[in-house]
Amino acid sequence: MSRRVVFAPDSFKGTVDAADAAAALARGWRAERPDDELVLRPMADGGEGTLDAFAAAVPGAERVALEVAPPAPGQPVVGTSWLRLPDGTAVVELAATCGLGLVDPLQPFDAHTSGFGEAIAAALDSGATRLLLGLGGSASTDGGTGALTVLGARFLDGDGRPVLLGSRGLASVASVDLSGLRALPPGGVLILGDVTNPLLGPSGAAAVFGPQKGADAATVDVLEANLARLAPLVEAAVEPPASGALAEAPGSGAAGGTGFGLLAWGASMGAGARLVAEAVGLADALAGADLVVTGEGRFDGQSEAGKAPTEVAALARAAGVPVALVAGSITADASAFAASVALVDLAGGGAAAMAEPVRWLEAAGAALAREHA
Incomplete structure (x- = not known):
């Protein structure tokens, strides 16, 4: 039968x-x-392959090619794309701009998300009315600061100078200014997350995902301390203030804390796998x-x-x-x-x-x- x-x-x-x-x-x-x-x-869940899943499932979807900054020192510029859907939505995948597969050798202190921010900015510049941002498979633990910097945020040290990209720079961050962040598109920004981990703690970004990114136990401790330094500065800079602690929000630890950074921008958290399942x-x-x-x-x-x-x-x-x-x-x-x-x-x-x-x-x-x- x-x-x-x-x-x-x-x-x-x-x-x-x-x-x-x-x-x-x-x-x-x-x-x-x-x-x-x-x-x-x-299928996909917001990580690697999310762009491909939407491209295959949505008639009229169009890939838009671009080049973005290297995801870590010494790495080549990344040729990638974002996806334009017929309704004006743009799908941007973090793994395709600064994912684990793009960094060799792994650099847990210096890998960053600025390429992801460049792809988001390119989609906004092209007139995207809504953003679906796939998080997962990242090589960095920078709390999303690389992406937010490209979008207009400022992360400064005690002398008022921009900090270095990556987790390394977070060790010296003393102030955060989010007032220059680009406005959200009219349809908003939805995070396609693949995890529910918070930013900090034993189930947070550094402890759970740091080892995948080349961090040994001592390095995980430093990554955690750097995120803990960043978190209250970002939350104090959010206007209007968030209704709860963003660092404790489910999914804020996604992609090395990029979920946290995007929540501070005003994005909403969604279930990546559920949304992909609907699309296909x-x-x-x-x-x-x-x-x-x-x-x-x-x-x-x-x-x-x-x-x-x-x-x-x-x-x-x-x-x-x-x-x-x-x-x-x-x-x-x-x-x-x-x-x-x-x-x-x-x-x-x-x-x-x-x-x-x-x-x-x-x-x-x-x-x-x-x-x-």
């Missing part, structure tokens, strides 16, 4: 984008069950499906906090559709899924899985098809 199977993975960061991951899983499935109806809906029509695709296959590079404790597989699973369960998970590695409880496959298990190790991710994604698709024959 023919089945309808929906493939809705996120990207497997650093190895395969979401569209290629969905295609590989589908090829593996079709090799075992050639008569099934396979529907591909690549995932709920409609699930109608009449027998199974949905989702996944990401690493399924861990952070996956429950707004990541794409969690959103896909929620929509699928609401529709009464079983959900299977494929991930590069699985370190969190996956018992809620009807089936789960880790590429590291199929390949015999992490290095082998990352060396040939498409091969092992196809193998995972085939394994799931056999299991659900």
